[in-house]
Amino acid sequence: GAVVSQHPSRVICKSGTSVKIECRSLDFQATTMFWYRQFPKQSLMLMATSNEGSKATYEQGVEKDKFLINHASLTLSTLTVTSAHPEDSSFYICSATPYNEQFFGPGTRLTVL
Amino acid sequence: QKEVEQNSGPLSVPEGAIASLNCTYSDRGSQSFFWYRQYSGKSPELIMFIYSNGDKEDGRFTAQLNKASQYVSLLIRDSQPSDSATYLCAVNRDTGFQKLVFGTGTRLLVSP
Numbered sequence: 001g002a003v004v005s006q007h008p009s010r011v012i013c014k015s016g017t018s019v020k021i022e023c024r025s026l027d028f029q030a031t032t033m034f035w036y037r038q039f040p041k042q043s044l045m046l047m048a049t050s051n052e053g054s055k056a057t058y059e060q061g062v063e064k065d066k067f068l069i070n071h072a073s074l075t076l077s078t079l080t081v082t083s084a085h086p087e088d089s090s091f092y093i094c095s096a097t098p099y100n101e102q103f104f105g106p107g108t109r110l111t112v113l
Numbered sequence: 114q115k116e117v118e119q120n121s122g123p124l125s126v127p128e129g130a131i132a133s134l135n136c137t138y139s140d141r142g143s144q145s146f147f148w149y150r151q152y153s154g155k156s157p158e159l160i161m162f163i164y165s166n167g168d169k170e171d172g173r174f175t176a177q178l179n180k181a182s183q184y185v186s187l188l189i190r191d192s193q194p195s196d197s198a199t200y201l202c203a204v205n206r207d208t209g210f211q212k213l214v215f216g217t218g219t220r221l222l223v224s225p
Binding site for chain 2: 032034041042043044045046049091093097101102104105106107109
C-alpha cells in the first residue's frame with residue numbers, strides 16, 4: 001500500500017510557540033491530504049482538507065489562522081500550530097488518498113506545556 | 114445526536130470467539146462505510162469498506178450494512194489476542210474515501 005509519513009512523531013513545546021508538522025506521501029502524488037486531530041479516548045476529527053496549490057478548506061470550528069496549512073507540492077503538506085497552548089495538546093494525523101483508499105500517517109503527538 | 118455512534122466498550126471476548134462490533138449513523142445520505150483498526154498511540158489502518166446493503170467478507174472479517182436501519186457492523190471470527198485494539202467506524206456521504214466522519218471507536222480485548 002501507499003506510504004504516508006509524518007515528522008516529527010512527537011513534540012513537546014512551551015506555550016506560545018509555533019510548531020510545524022510535516023506530512024509526506026512517499027511513493028505517490030497527493031493532490032489532496034487531510035489533517036485530523038484526536039484527543040484521548042475521542043474520535044478522529046477532521047480539521048481541514050489540504051489542496052495542492054490552493055488554500056486549505058477548514059471544517060467548522062477550526063481556526064484557520066491558528067492552524068496554518070501549506071500544501072506546496074504534490075508530496076508535502078504542512079500543518080503549523082501557531083501560538084500553541086496546552087489545550088492544543090493532541091494527536092495530529094494526516095492522510096491521503098492516492099486511489100480508492102485513505103492512508104494515514106503515523107501521527108504526531110503534540111504536548112504543549 | 115452524534116453523526117456516528119459506537120459503544121466505547123471494552124468488548125471482551127475469549128480467543129477463538131466471534132467479536133461483534135456495532136455502529137449506527139445519523140445521516141441517511143451516507144453512501145460508504147468503513148472499519149478501521151487503531152492500536153494505542155498509532156494511526157488507523159483500514160480493515161474493510163462496504164457500500165451496499167448486506168454482508169461483505171474478507172478473511173476473518175465480515176462487514177454488514179443495513180441502510181434502512183442506519184446500522185453497520187463488523188464481525189471478527191476466530192478472534193486473536195492481536196486483534197485487541199480500538200475499532201473505528203467511519204462514514205462518508207459519497208462513494209469514496211474523502212471527508213470521513215469517524216465514531217469514537219469500540220475497544221476490543223481478546224483474552225488468550
